[in-house]
Amino acid sequence: MKLARLLATSLLVTALADAAVAKDTVTLGQVLEPPHLDPTAGAAAAIDEIVYANVFEGLTRIAADGSVQPQLATSWEVSPDGLAWTFHLKQGVTFHDGTGFDSTDVKFSLERALAEDSVNAQKGLFEPIAAVETPDPATVVIRLKRPTGLLPWNLAWGDAVIVAPESAETNRTRPVGTGPFQFTEWRQGDRLVLSRREGADVALAQVTFRFIADPAAATAALMAEDVDGYLNFPAPEALPQFEADPRFAVVIGTTEGETLLAINNRRQPLDDVRVRRAIGHAIDRQALIDGAMMGYGQPIGSHFSPSHPAYVDLTSRSAHDPELARRLLAEAGVGDLKLTIKLPPPSYARRSGEIIQAQLAEVGIQAELVPVEWAQWLEQVFANKDYDLTIVSHTEPLDIGIYARDDYYFNYRNPDFQALMARIEGTADEAERNTLYGQAQEMLAADAVNGFLFELPKQGVWNARLEGMWANAPIQATDLTGVRWAE
Structure with missing residues (x-):
């Protein structure tokens, strides 16, 4: 009996020790696996989501x-x-x-x-x-x-x-920075591990990112506590389930993610502004938000975050109007238009694609959906501009300046817009700069450069005991420098 009590006490001490160790490690789910780990040599947001401020x-x-x-x-x-x-x-x-x-x-x-x-x-x-x-x-x-x-x-x-x-x-495969966490391991297709560097003033000793893109698998992993949280949860339909579970915190915040039906502006007949405007009027943004995002997200009418003080609501410029869309296509002499929509893996893109395909069909545009992996999207769409339409969220902060780049994958070239962005860059006064940003938004809406859909919400779900997780995402980052487990 005495030996049994000693054994039980020993097991309890071991369990308590294990629990204490667990409090300085965290496992987070991430939808996309980065193509590499050098943020100075790649456009994928998944790179910054892991290494920004951490590594x-x-x-x-x-x-x-x-x-x-x-x-x-x-x-x-x-x-x-x-x-x-x-x-x-x-x-x-x-x-x-x-x-x-x-x-x-x-x-x-x-x-x-x-x-x-x-x-x-x-x-x-x-x-x-x-x-x-x-x-x-x-x-x-x-x-x-x-x-x-x-x-x-x-x-x-x-x-x-x-x-x-x-x-x-x-740095692509073994990143070396000055941050508080250092690279430890990358099992491609599965996980990536960072460890606290010696002397770093952060609470977490180890961080593991698990790459789980499938919404059902992400939900199951969270419920089973195989992962401790998602900063960008891919299954909005499951959020009520987590809101009702006291183990979890559900935090809906804002991002800088302008979600676009991006258009190749140099490919016929998409080089005709009337065709691009027709595509914009074919889209019912609210139906898209309700169907693909379960009601989460804010409609946008240009490439600008609604959370910024310079934001201008231009959604009326491309309001849902199928009859106007059909008329614009007729004026452009376009009939029986067939396009492809290349869809990267995130659920917002795949689900939005199905809804937009049906909405375009209502105005006479046949859209073929082409699912692609992230590496394919980066090569085919972003690098080689080999696409008609694609759906992607641009999560970089205050990134309207990308439209001033001749070689950017939208293939939009407007000297007036480039001159306006040059004025913005040289303007130190914030109020004046915000006025100019408004003009820039107006110009993009008038040119119907892209189908401007919605601002991607930040759907965070994590263990309720985790503290210091960002509610909003002003930059594409999973900043873990202030994250800790509550005692």
């Missing part, structure tokens, strides 16, 4: 409230003419491989992004930079071709994180 850091960062905060730079100032920005750097910082961080790493990273052979997906963010100077190891001076009031914001993107010359070429 890699920039001079600045975007915080949970959407504000720009210091990160590797402690402070900065701009010259009176707006052409020179001086950044003062943290000292004593090292990369995960032990190499030191200083101003030469900043110079290397920015010049690498600017290089002629750069593969940075947001190369345009760096175009205003004329030169990067390093007067001493703790100071960087960025000289500009023209005043760019948004420079601290631009440097807060994942595409602008600082990398080291010693490890830059292998």
Whole structure:
């Protein structure tokens, strides 16, 4: 009997010890697996969702409230003419491989992004930079071709994180940054593991990302507690089930994700604005939100987040009007139009595709749905522009400037829009800049560049004991630096 009591006590102590260990690890579900892990060399949001602020850091960062905060730079100032920005750097910082961080790493990273052979997906963010100077190891001076009031914001993107010359070429598979978590393991098709670096001031010792895209499988994994949460849960129809379960917190927030029926503006007959407008009028946004998103999401009429103070509601410009859509197609001389819609894996895209296919059919447009994997989408649609239509959510912050890029996959080229974006970049006054943003939204709506659908909601579901999870997503990130288990 005494031996049994001792054994029971031992097992209890072991169980309590195991529970204590479990409190500093977390397993999160993620819909998309990244194609690689270098945020400076890829457009996939799934890269930043794992490594932003966790593995890699920039001079600045975007915080949970959407504000720009210091990160590797402690402070900065701009010259009176707006052409020179001086950044003062943290000292004593090292990369995960032990190499030191200083101003030469900043110079290397920015010049690498600017290089002629750069593969940075947001190369345009760096175009205003004329030169990067390093007067001493703790100071960087960025000289500009023209005043760019948004420079601290631009440097807060994942595409602008600082990398080291010693490890830059292998960051795709073994990322080495200055962040509080370091890369441990990647079992492709299954999971990716990050571990707390020695001395890092974060509560979690280990983070595991499980790649589960299927909505039913995601629901089952959460219910079984095989994963502790999803920051972007792919099954909105299951949210009431989790809301009724006290084990979970369900938090519906906002994102920067403008969900589009993207249009190849250079492919006939989509190069005719009347055809693009017809597509816009064929879409019933509310029916789409109700059917594909279970009522979650806000309609948009241009490429801009409704949470931004410069947002203009332009949904009336492309209001659901099948008769007008048919008339516009007739005016354009288009009959029996057949198009393809390439659909990446996220459930919002696949489900929206089925509804939009039916809505287009009502106005005489036959749309074939072509499901593609994420790597295929990046190659065929984003890189090679081989598509008619596609559905995707652009989750980068304040990214309306992508429409000013001649080589962007929309194939939209408008010199007036490019000139307007140049004015915005050079405007330091926020109120004036917001007015110009409104004009930019108007221009995109008038040109019907894309079918503007809805702002992707952030549907978070996680263990109710987890603290510090972001309610909103001002940037595409799963920032775990402030996450901890409640005692």
